Amino acid sequence: MTTSFKLPIAPVLVLAGLLALSPLAQGRAPLALDDVFDLELAGDPRPSPDGERIVFERIWMDRQSDRARSMLWIMDADGSDLEPLTSRDRSVSSPRWSPDGTRLAYTSGGQIFVRWMDSGREVRLADLPRGASNLIWSPDGRWLAFVMHTPEADGLPVQLPGRPQGADWAPDPIYIDRLFYRADGAGYVDAGWRHVYLLPAEGGSPSQLTEGPYHHGDLSWSPDGQALLLTANRSGNAEREPQISDIYRLDLATRELERLNMERGPHARPRLSPDGRSLAWLGFEDRKLSYQANRLYVRELDGGEIRNLTEDLDRGIDDFAWDPDGRSLLIAYDHEGRGLLARQRLNGRREVLTDTLGGMSYGRPYSGGDFSVGASGLIAFTHLSSERPAEVAVLERNRVRVLTELNRDFLADHELGEVEEFWYESSVDGRRLQGWIIHPPGFDPSQRWPLILEIHGGPHTTYGPGFAMELQLMAARGYVVLYTNPRGSTSYGEDFANLIHHDYPSEDYNDLIDGVDAVIERGYVDPEQLYVTGGSGGGVLTAWIVGQTDRFRAAVSVKPVINWYSFVLSADAYAYFTEYWFPGPPWEHQEHYMARSPISLVGNVTTPTMLMTGEADYRTPISETEQYYQALKLRGIDTAMVRIPEAPHAIYRRPSNLMAKVAYILYWFEEHAGEDTGSEDQG
Template structure:
């Protein structure tokens, strides 16, 4: 069942319009250079650089699924629909002969049957609803197995190939609080009131949460009526692990009575299909998740930690016997691990982790011996350069499929077979082979605060000449417990193409350097991470190619916090863009969508009990020092760092008569780059603000 890929190419009209719209995003240096060139030379130079219009041309691979015999890989090929302004994806296959074939349009979550004869996936039915489908390879036919009212997720085959488990949202049974009279036929009344009683009632990216809970289902692999296995006002999601006899399923959930107030206290549960009984097999205070079972059924692996209410806590790998006894830590490793999967060939559990900004794949034996297998995991291609592993799968013969990325390459499909790594796709060669990208180098330096070694990356403009002086953008990651890394970043490439040196840093508080390094900012953020960032700027200036009088700073989320903190502490930057920030920790702790989490992990307690502590760490406390021209940029539907935070800062700056602007992105949540046009707008406004303040 082969289909033709819809055209992803720009029309000449739209390309010209977009270039006109974003023409103001070049730096002063780039604008001057273009004005001095002939029209033909300018056009040639422009075409050779990575431009905003190129965002819609990018593709990237994800969700690599290798067949049980290792001969074939199915993966999702992601692209950007310019007409509907969204990311979409289709399933492609690399068969045993190495031929690259399109397979299923607008589908996700491909999963091989245990015998390799079928592929389950989530696709669209004739009504445009997400359903569970199955493709039979011998017959080259696909059909829907379900007729669900909600989208399925987490689909997983039983070992005997007879059933498929999945999660689906189910509406809670609730009666209206008040009964209103029926409106007359044809009357236009206002929308009815919304009654909210649950603790967490909205979520960034999802909006106000309906009264629904995610539950576990199974359905016959031949189709039919799904059977619901879990009940109650609890959410069940994540990884599904079947026992080898296909009679029980392990899942992770937080089914405690106080689950709303203890969001980190999940357990591993055993669900019996025969009677739908649910039994907890872990019981500690802290998160337990991602269950995986060895093929002989004797060992269960899972990840988690004992909750000590720190800002950052290392998630490690544990094992226990099949009955839940003999729990023990399998790995003594100061990096958070994830996605354990058993491999008979490798005689252990494979897992992912991030070390010093680079995502890796490793295996650990049941004796605790660890061996690294691969570097550069990731499928990032849009937005900022966050380090994070791609998913992976392993065949019976030990071959492993996953995705890889570098600063010069968006996510591509790769295969690792007995130490031999092959990159199987080159999805962006048609675009990037004709572009001059900003090259990236790593630089480490001692911080001025305590001589702590800090890792950074420097992206230089295309056709970089080290004898010249360039303006610098310090771009700061969010989290704050996160990490930038050596991965592709469309946003930063656009900044480099506009003529800037771009500096991005993992200051203290960043993950992938161990728990102690991350918790340097525990109950102390912002803190000495400010010193780390200033040391990074000084180190790059010392390289000789940065104009110290043309420094700019921006960052989003936690990076927005630090940008606001920086301009309240120094006037060395010509202009700043504070994106989706927290400005007042007191108000944030009571308006963020995760307000049941932040007050007890990032702070010593409730804000009214620690008012001075909250205010001391809030950038609003430094607003009286700000002289830097500042733009605020936030999505209007952001529930993680609500736009009220930006409004506070903007209005405070305006009262002080500081050169300030506020950019509100309609419909955008915290993940502004979720829609390609929002990413383009974000970068265009940042660069135009900087160009306006040379």
């Protein structure tokens, strides 16, 4: 169903300004809203086993369907002979080479396909009732294992009598008795569990390997092909233990499960070394902190001790892979806003290979990237840049070589705002804090410019020097855009992230204001033209800021939490939030919840404040937005509510919704701007 999303008359004037050439830009045109449809990015690069070719996802924005879609492309390992493997007719993802490199498996519409690389022949292997994920080849290339949601056979507990044949009665009531019953982006979920399946590589019927009321995932094969490693919480209390998972060895001959870890705590992504003698995995000791960083563990299966290889690093490990020689591992983690790839030796030594992993978040400058290691040792990854979304790169003798230029035409026609990194000092405790400034095209430091403070969500995430379409669109309109990593952000260590444990928001407010003041001290920002916005955790802090200060001329709080009490009882991950973000349930800690809720400060607000949330958002439900809107209306504060039809928490999933988000933010700021915007400095 297509949703019509019309702008009122006033914002159209702003759009006209955005779409027109800015007098500040010289030569190339500044960004316009619908340029989002011209973006492309690379994802999931996979070297062939012989290291001669690389296949990857080429993600593009479809104007007709208003969605991001992906094709598979292939090229030689030096970047030459780039060509498509699949067409634009359907979205294809998750390419996986067979061990001998003769075939390629991938998914489309949740179905599994295999392509024979010599002939180009493609076959759908089975007619799956649900979407497949975690696709992985057996070492001998004869089987594909995957995970699939398996619904429970349940009926309604009540059957209404007296319905005439063919009668048009109301739909049956929906009966829910599960703790986890809906998820943001998926809606109300069917009762059931994720189970492991095995499918012959030449096609046939999939066999279900696991059973019971347990979720399974994180698959890997043993080198001999006789077993699968997987993760699951089979305690019988999984829904109330959202962080806990164990590692199991599934014997394919007997279907018996053997738990490999004895200690309690989250365990993820188990992978055996190429010789099958050592097991590596990610995990941490669960201390019920709001942020807990993954460590990389290794243990020899013949009874060796567990070794934590990254305890000294104090950074969360996002992913890892064994080197083909089995003597080291490749690890990915964030450090000071950047994505790093490093070689981790089993003796504890570590060598950083690159700090340019990332580029997958094109809307806002979040971290996150893909990498993989081929059997030949070739390392392919998505490359980070502030000037464009992810491209495919390889590491050759520890040197980075970028192979693709998917956005070459886009960059040739558009002028972007320059991104500058800077550090400043916290007024609370003297900590060094990191931020970035996007200067508008045509920036002249002798002029005074309006400033937008844009705040990241999470709150335990990190911004960095990546391409950010939303923020670049703001800069194209003539704003200096500031974004920072206040306390609570990741990539600076576990202690820094947990400065807001059971105390959010708190001094992160001061960190943000300190960043604004540090930029004002440079002399080119008009202190009377300050604006603030942010999404999710950034929406929380936006609402918190306007309850603390009237320095900002206008604010837009996107998908915020306004009342922590109501939030934890309506969000999708409520079992997690009450356990890890708070000292207990809200009815036992009412004062604690309310003291950190922006609704408690609504009586102080004088700043014109717009609210924006997706109507299908189950992470920060729109009822939070409605509370704040109605409270501001009752107080007579200038406010508006923008509801994005059918949108989940990730508003940007539909490119037109990303456009609308930025357009409404800029409309609100323009509506409340003073006449001195962009005026020349006379003093």
